[in-house]
Every structure is written in structure tokens, then in C-alpha cells.
Amino acid sequence: MTTRTPRPSRASGDDSSLVTRSERKQRTRGALLDAALKLISEGRSFTSLGLREITREAGVVPTSFYRHFRDMEELGLALVEEGGLTLRRLLREARKRGRPDVDMVRRSVEVYKQYVEDNRLHFFFIAGERHGGSPLIRRAVRNEATHFINEMAEDIRQLNIAPQLSFQSLQMICNLIVSSMLSAATDILDLPPNQPQAHKEMLETYVQQMRLIFLGTLQWKEKPGR
Amino acid sequence: MTTRTPRPSRASGDDSSLVTRSERKQRTRGALLDAALKLISEGRSFTSLGLREITREAGVVPTSFYRHFRDMEELGLALVEEGGLTLRRLLREARKRGRPDVDMVRRSVEVYKQYVEDNRLHFFFIAGERHGGSPLIRRAVRNEATHFINEMAEDIRQLNIAPQLSFQSLQMICNLIVSSMLSAATDILDLPPNQPQAHKEMLETYVQQMRLIFLGTLQWKEKPGR
DNA sequence: AGTGCGAGTCAACAAGTGTTCACAAAATCA
DNA sequence: TGATTTTGTGAACACTTGTTGACTCGCACT
DSSP: OOOOOSTTOOOSSOOOOOSSHHHHHHHHHHHHHHHHHHHHHTTOOGGGOOHHHHHHHHTSOGGGGGGTOSSHHHHHHHHHHHHHHHHHHHHHHHHHTOSOOTTHHHHHHHHHHHHHHHTHHHHHHHHHHTTSSOHHHHHHHHHHHHHHHHHHHHHHHHHTSOTTSOHHHHHHHHHHHHHHHHHHHHHHHHSOTTOHHHHHHHHHHHHHHHHHHHHHHHHOOOOTTO | OOOOOSTTOOOSSOOOOOSSHHHHHHHHHHHHHHHHHHHHHTTOOGGGOOHHHHHHHHTSOGGGGGGTOSSHHHHHHHHHHHHHHHHHHHHHHHHHTOSOOTTHHHHHHHHHHHHHHHTHHHHHHHHHHTTSSOHHHHHHHHHHHHHHHHHHHHHHHHHTSOTTSOHHHHHHHHHHHHHHHHHHHHHHHHSOTTOHHHHHHHHHHHHHHHHHHHHHHHHOOOOTTO
16 A cells, blocks of 8 residues: 655645656645645535545546545545554654653643644544544544554553553553543644633643543552453 | 424424424424434534435425525534533433442443433534534534533532532543543444444443543642642 | 556536525414 | 415526546656
8 A cells, every 4th residue: 555754745836747657646646635634624524525626626637536546435545544654653753752751741742732733634634534424434543543542552561651550451541541632632723823821721631631541540450350 | 592302203204284383394494403413324424414415315395494594504503502402411311310329430331321322313413523524513512512511510519529629620520521421422333233242342441441530530639729 | 769558638428516586385463 | 364474395597526438648668
């Protein structure tokens, strides 16, 4: 499955000729994906997107769409894959930040908020399609989330933060964290940027929620029979 | 703002004449709302619904739509209101169940799961449009959720379960609970009914998550400066 | 050097869309 | 009872939609 690094943010305008053919193909493929993301971020849901609409936004003729995707469903799955990459990138960065220090919860939430804002399009898509719209896309997003949760639990296990917890319990806790934080993503993205006070309060709320979960984790006792 | 009790589940077929005029009006208005909910539960998102599609499903001619709603947006807001009623009803029932007993967490989660399944259409809509689609609808759903959270916090305060907690902390905790449980709603609804084992495991996970939050709450200390 | 393949274009189609207007019928009110 | 609202209908409109097939034209391989 071919993917692309989402970095270059291939906006329109720069249509200068890239020599190689497959590069050109990947470029318009990316333009289609970006067009879809842009429309979604402007207040549309994936299932409401039309093929023509996307190609129009991408600056291509409708028929070109079929050179890259069989149908909208396939494009949606490609978007899920991109979103999954973005999630993994977050995990990778968190891993680099090393072992927890004092006030690690606050710092983590701050980093997460920044990350969501830096990848607003992907998080809009992920958070949105995680619950709504097409069952197929929803299932795919859920898969990515599950993978994310498992990797996160594995990381925590290896950091040996909570050795008394079974892996199942770690999964359960990470599931709770990820659900809350993906829910938070929508709130973060919806908050207008020119309201620093509201941002502070929201951040404070999420820091408290994570702290609460942390406290609960410290007290967690495994069920004897498990 | 006129509402209707969602109970009678006015399905098609029974189009026998109800004498009074406003009753007839409410009836087809309800048919339109139900048609929208049905389409959504079949894997569509609200923003993707078409006016004609809804009237077709409701068994009315397209132009009749305008007798009840100015446009789709208005219908969406009516759906949000219905969903809000359903949430309040849940709270009311929980209130009746009285003070917590032993194993209250497990029982609450079981009751919630049942309630979600009994009101599958509304929860599909609420959980779905809480994060996706139209910003206007999203905001309206968020409002309903906030009201729900506040009422829930108020209830807990009056039950005097955790007297050491400030109301702000109660809100923060209820926010966490509601986010998790609304997220859970989608998972509950997506799980095919003929898999009792999967249902058991999912229920167990959510019971554990709620227990963890409960443990964290017992340990929660207010920030001194707050 | 020359051929072929494949990304993108163009024109066309049948269907479906939201919205309009004038009209029918029946419950409501005088 | 007669006049008036008001709910629902029918036809028509200007557009948009997804998908098709035949086409250009230039990179890529022999």
C-alpha cells in the first residue's frame, strides 16, 4: 500500500513539473486526499463528500479520480491510514521524550494539545469518523485506535511505571485515556484561537482528568480471578 | 418549541386519520424525524442526508418538508432536542434508582448499556454528531451534553457522596464519565447482538474504567489555590 | 528511436437534488 | 353554513451527481 509523508503539505499552486511519472501520480493522489481533508475540516462529514466536489477542490477533472481510487470508500480508507500514521508519530515523539518526570501529566497534555493543533486536518477526520458516518470507515478508525492503544500500553509496560498491573488492565486504562483525548480533540479544534483564557481552562480540565485517571491507576487492584 | 414524546414509535403503515389537525401535523413531523434517524442508523451521517431522501422514507412528498422545517438544519436541531430529552430521561431514571449500594458501578453500567440499546436511534445520532459534521449541530449536541454533565454533577452533590469535592471538580469528573460513556455508546451499538461473550467483555471493560475513575475520585485532592 | 502504457481531459448520459408555484381538500373558525 | 386556514400534492425548474467511453500526450522501457 503506497503512502506519502504528509509533511510537504502540497498545496495548490505549485504545479511545476516533477519529472518522474509516479511522483506526479502521488502528487495528485495527495491533492485528492488533501482536498477531502480540507472539505471535512470546513464542516462536512466524510459520507457527505462527493466525488466531483473533491476533484474540483483538487483542481482535477472528475474522471481523474478513478486513476487513484476505485470509489470514495477507498479514498476514505486511505485517509484512515494517513490518520493512523499521524497517531503513531505522536507515540514516537512521546517515546523520545523519555521517562516521566515531575508534572509529566501536565506536560503530556500540553504536548498533545499542540500536536492536535499542528495536525488539525487529520484529527478532525479521525475524531469525526470514529463515531459517525460509514460503518466501514468507522471500523477502520477503530482498528487504528486499538493499535494505538496497544502500542501505548506496551510502552508503559516497558517503562515499568506500574509493574503491578496486568497487560489487560493497562489496555483498559489506555483505552480510557485515548477515548477521552480523542473526544478532547474535537473540543480543542473547535475552540477559536483568540481566546487564551478558554484555552487555559480547557487545558486545566484535561490535565485534571488525566491526573484523576493516574490516581485511580495507582490505587488499582487486579481482580483476584483475573 | 413543540416536541413530541418519542414513545409511540410512529412507524409507517398506521396512517389512519387522526381527527385534529395539529395532531396530524405532529404526526408527519415525527415521521420526518424518524425517517432521518432511521437513515442515520443505517450508516449515514446527518450532513449527508438529503431532503428528498427523508421525505421519501417518511412517505411524504418533498414539498411537505417545508411545512415543518425551514431547512435541514432546523430538522437537525429538532433531533438534537429529542436526543437531549432522551439523555434527561436517563438521568431521571438514575435518580429514581436512589442512593448507591454495593456494586453500584457495575449496575449503573449495565443499566446504561441497556438504555443505549433501547434508544439506539437517538444514541446513534448523538454520539455521531457530537464530533462530526455540521458545526452548528455539533455545538448544539455539545450544549446538551454540558447540561447533562451539570445536572449529573448537581445530583452527585446532593447525594453527598463526595463532600470534599468542589463543584468544579465534580463537573470535571462528570465530564470525563460522560465523554467515555458516549464514546462507549458507539461501541455498544456496533457490537452485533449475537455475541454474548464480546458483550460481556466490553461491559467488563467499561465497568473497570468507571471503577478506576471512582478510585481516582476518592483520592482526589483539590488544588490549594482553587 | 520508436513504441506502448498510463495519467489526465472532454463530452455526454441518466438520475437525483433543492426549491418554486399553483392547486386540492379538509379541519377550524365566524 | 360559509369563509378561511393549513396540511399535503403535482408538475416543473435549473443544477449537480457518479460513471461511461473515446481521446491526447508525454514519460518510460526496449
